[in-house]
Structure formats: structure tokens, C-alpha cells
Amino acid sequence: MNTDQFPYAAPWWLPGGNAQTLWAALASRRHFGPAPTWTRSRWSTPDGDFIDVDQARHTSRSGAPLLVLFHGLEGSSASQYAVAFADFAATHGLAFAVPHFRGCSGELNHAPRAYHSGDFEEIDWILKRFATEHPGRPLIAAGVSLGGNALMRWAAEMGASAGQRVRAVASICSPLDLAAGGHAIGRGFNRLVYTRMFMASMVPKALKKLEQHPGLFDRTALLAARDLFEFDNLFTAPLHGFRDTPDYWSRASAKPVLHQIRVPALALNARNDPFVPAASLPTPQQVGRHVTLWQPGQGGHVGFPVAHGVLGLPGNVRAMPDAVGHWLLSHL
Structure with missing residues (x-):
């Protein structure tokens, strides 16, 4: 090393x-x-x-x-x-x-x-x-x-x-x-600036994905998501074979x-x-x-x-x- x-x-x-x-x-x-x-x-x-x-x-x-x-x-x-x-x-x-x-x-x-x-x-x-x-x-x-x-x-x-x-x-x-990074971006200034920036891009794309594939996830729950942990729990993790956000962050x-x-x-x-x-x-x-x-x-x-x-x-x-x-x- x-x-x-x-x-x-x-x-x-x-x-x-x-x-x-x-x-x-x-x-x-x-x-x-x-x-x-x-x-x-x-x-x-x-x-x-x-x-x-x-x-x-x-x-x-x-x-x-x-x-x-x-x-x-x-x-x-x-x-x-x-x-x-x-x-x-x-x-x-x-x-x-x-x-x-x-x-x-x-x-x-x-x-x-x-x-x-x-x-x-x-x-x-x-x-x-x-x-x-x-x-x-x-x-x-x-x-x-x-x-x-x-x-x-x-x-x-x-x-x-x-x-x-x-x-x-x-x-x-x-x-x-990923867990350390995911929790860090969800707190304080990071949440106000970086999380908001990413969510402003990711949520609209996810909603378009739902239009492509109706029933893919819970639209109301996604719209209520306020950080990457919640987004990954509803979208990223289940769509890519992970049980939930902790499982995704651990295995990836x-x-x-x-x-x-x-x-x-x-x-x-x-x-x-x-x-x-x-x-x-x-x-x-x-x-x-x-x-x-x-x-x-x-x-x-x-x-x-x-x-x-x-x-x-x-x-x-x-x-x-x-x-x-x-x-x-x-x-x-």
C-alpha cells in the first residue's frame, strides 16, 4: 500500500x-x-x-x-x-x-x-x-x-x-x-444546499420513470422524501435489488x-x-x-x-x- x-x-x-x-x-x-x-x-x-x-x-x-x-x-x-x-x-x-x-x-x-x-x-x-x-x-x-x-x-x-x-x-x-457519506449529506448545511440540489434533479427524473412504468413506487411517499436516505429507500434500493437504504449502503x-x-x-x-x-x-x-x-x-x-x-x-x-x-x- x-x-x-x-x-x-x-x-x-x-x-x-x-x-x-x-x-x-x-x-x-x-x-x-x-x-x-x-x-x-x-x-x-x-x-x-x-x-x-x-x-x-x-x-x-x-x-x-x-x-x-x-x-x-x-x-x-x-x-x-x-x-x-x-x-x-x-x-x-x-x-x-x-x-x-x-x-x-x-x-x-x-x-x-x-x-x-x-x-x-x-x-x-x-x-x-x-x-x-x-x-x-x-x-x-x-x-x-x-x-x-x-x-x-x-x-x-x-x-x-x-x-x-x-x-x-x-x-x-x-x-x-456510503453510510457515512449518506448521513453526512443529510445534516445541517449539507442538507440545506447539497441535498436540496440533488433532490431537485433526482425527484423529477424518478417521477418520469414512474410515468414510464406505472406502479413502480409510491408517488406520494417519494414526493414527501426530504433526503437521500428516504429517496434511496423508496427508489434506488428497491429498483436495484436491495432491501432498503441500509442494505444498499452496506452492500454497495x-x-x-x-x-x-x-x-x-x-x-x-x-x-x-x-x-x-x-x-x-x-x-x-x-x-x-x-x-x-x-x-x-x-x-x-x-x-x-x-x-x-x-x-x-x-x-x-x-x-x-x-x-x-x-x-x-x-x-x-
Whole structure:
């Protein structure tokens, strides 16, 4: 197990995890080169549904690595971290792709199911297809928040065979202990800001899913849900084979199985992440020798803004993709 560190320090004008999180999401500079443009492909899923995959249009040399990024809860290729990773990939001549979890590409998927934090079966067939379509490119994969937990679950489930798909994986600000993260986001400021933001996106999509599949869940109860625990209890857990929220959060968490990973894996978590309590982060004793832990004191949730320009204003979010991207490339 490695404990190499990401030497991150936040700008003086962004104190605290909430400021670092919100600035990165709402106001930061995402790219230094041209804004990424995408070619979208629709892939049929093994169960007859579909996902949409965005592949960056910038040029990459033949045989250059393909970096696959799995987004976070209600994320997409438009999320600030996806744009920043696309900029990193363009700068270094890598191919880059963002597969959208079901229902996250702007069009509701057809099946009753959606996506969840432990969706390692979905990760598996997606990576298998990328490997099949790009046989001359070594694959590296990163996952942000929810996508990172699912990716680490996949790496643990696959064991040594994961190396047949990818050279290395990374999770970024992932709630590897879902119960700890789920309870944290349901309290105080987090409940007022982040929970409300996620629910404003997730509830309308769930109601459209109910229109597709009448009787799928209790509409009145869902409309009364006020946090992710209640939402997951009514929607996410039962639709994906879990008994209830505690069962889902327990069985889908990657932290208990990190020791099973057999490919180079990086877990980056800021210790001031509002969503992911520092006390819940994995320790060196809980992971195997293939896992590297980066746990800087600052950064927020998928933030890590850095200063540039006059007086260090405004900030950009390229530091994290640069650090994670170079770590992944070092394992080719």
C-alpha cells in the first residue's frame, strides 16, 4: 500500500471544504485549451436498455491511452471535473470518454432501473466494450464520487482479472463508506444546499420513470422524501435489488473490499470534504498493497481549486486532473 500524497493547498481566499467545493462547481476555470467538444454514441446495454457515451473530439495519436471517466451523482460530460479531465487528455494526447450512467445524458433510459453507487456490473460491460472497440489503446479509468465508488467496487470484484481491462484505476472524492457519506449529506448545511440540489434533479427524473412504468413506487411517499436516505429507500434500493437504504449502503460500499483490488488503484479524498467524513476514510491497514491513498487536508468535494492570475483570482480546477492523470499514466 502506498501513501504518496497530492501536495494540494487551497487558495487563501477559499477557506474550508464548502467554499472549495462550491467555487469549483460554480465559478472555476475548467480548461486552458479549447472547450471540449464531443461525439455521442448510444450503446445498447446487455438488458436491452441504453446509455449514451461522449468521446472527446480532440486528436490523439494512434495507440495513445484511452482515459475513461465515470461521473458522479447526477453528473455528465458537462460537469466541471469532466471538462477539466478532457482538457488534461487533450494536452497529453490521450483519447478520452465519458460514459453516462442511465438517465444522466439528458434523455431518460427505458428500463425501470437507473444507476447506483455499487453498479460494478455496469462498469464491467462498459470497460469491456471500450477494450473491444479500442484494442490498440491501453485503458486507464477514473471515477468521481459515486462513479469512483462503483469503479473501486468493480476493481475489487474482478480481482486479478481487472488487469485484463485496465492498467490502473482512480477514485476521486468517493464516499467509499456510503453510510457515512449518506448521513453526512443529510445534516445541517449539507442538507440545506447539497441535498436540496440533488433532490431537485433526482425527484423529477424518478417521477418520469414512474410515468414510464406505472406502479413502480409510491408517488406520494417519494414526493414527501426530504433526503437521500428516504429517496434511496423508496427508489434506488428497491429498483436495484436491495432491501432498503441500509442494505444498499452496506452492500454497495467499496471500503470493505478495497483489500481485494489487484490492479494499481488510487483513492483521493480531501479530509475536509463536506460529503465524506474524514473518520470514514480508509486507513493503510484497510487496503491492500495495490491501493494508494491520497488524503490531503483540503480540497472539498471534487474541488481542489488552485489560484492563478492577478492576486490569484480566479481559480481553476486543473490541479486534481493533472495529479490523478499523471498518476494513472505512470502505471502504463
